[in-house]
Amino acid sequence: MQALNINITIEPHFFTKDPASTDLGKKIVRHSIEMINELGFEAFTFRKLGVAIGSNESSIYRYFESKHALLVYLINWYWSWIEYKLVFVTTNIPSAKEKLNNAIVLLTQETIEDTNVSFINEVLLHKIIISESSKAYHTCDIDAENEKGFYKTYKRVVQRVSSMVLEINPSFEFPHMLVSTVIEGAHHQRYFSEHIPALTDVVKGKNNIVRFYTDLVFKSIS
Incomplete structure (x- = not known):
């Protein structure tokens, strides 16, 4: 049976730009989950996330104003x-x-x-x-x-x-x-x-x- 591809809708005030709307946004969310799980929230930073996904730190701030907002x-x-x-x-x-x-x-x-x-x-x-x-x-x-x-x-x-x-x-x-x-x-x-x-x-x-x-x-x- 084919997957249903469920879309979970999140209200706009939780992000600056909807991460589900772009490939980069989805990459940010996917890798942030992996890194927070591995490093812990305190040690996790947007700088480290940027390095992991091959993007600059400022591109992440286009989606979330802080790591607290991401959490x-x-x-x-x-x-x-x-x-x-x-x-x-x-x-x-x-x-x-x-x-x-x-x-x-x-x-x-x-x-x-x-x-x-x-x-x-x-x-x-x-x-x-x-x-x-x-x-x-x-x-x-x-x-x-x-x-x-x-x-x-x-x-x-x-x-x-x-x-x-x-x-x-x-x-x-x-x-x-x-x-x-x-x-x-x-x-x-x-x-x-x-x-x-x-x-x-x-x-x-x-x-x-x-x-x-x-x-x-x-x-x-x-």
């Missing part, structure tokens, strides 16, 4: 992709419990590369979301950026799944706290399982992270 773009791309997949796995599912279960699995499972998007490696991007995304939130400009809508895609994902929780138990008091805890907790457990395994109960091949958070959600709302 915010990557975060929004990731959550827009997750939202697309969330709609796909929950649409036309009549059972509220099955719909919520599908959502939890999507949010907590190990990421595999989506061949429908050619210039994004979702596996590496997921690793960046786990290890680096908090650096976009933990800044002195967070309130102003939140007002501008920088994180509304992530908030929209949480809202969608929170609505599924309330569909099962309308009187549950903490739907947003539960869903955001599941997402962030699953990210931490993935990171710990790779780097500090003593902090987890992950066993290879047993899908423990998905099972743990699925069990946690349904027990919490029952």
Whole structure:
């Protein structure tokens, strides 16, 4: 079956020039993901990226005003992709419990590369979301950026799944706290399982992270 070539649309205020509109822009995004994953966000610079892609540093600034803006773009791309997949796995599912279960699995499972998007490696991007995304939130400009809508895609994902929780138990008091805890907790457990395994109960091949958070959600709302 031929790939569908899914187009994830990102709002214009996340970039100076849409990187998906040109080959250079796609190259910038693809290589930035690889380099941030390899070097870490602190050590990553546009100068290093320019050398890697054979372009001058100023050409990168035509797309993103700073590496912080690039990171915010990557975060929004990731959550827009997750939202697309969330709609796909929950649409036309009549059972509220099955719909919520599908959502939890999507949010907590190990990421595999989506061949429908050619210039994004979702596996590496997921690793960046786990290890680096908090650096976009933990800044002195967070309130102003939140007002501008920088994180509304992530908030929209949480809202969608929170609505599924309330569909099962309308009187549950903490739907947003539960869903955001599941997402962030699953990210931490993935990171710990790779780097500090003593902090987890992950066993290879047993899908423990998905099972743990699925069990946690349904027990919490029952």
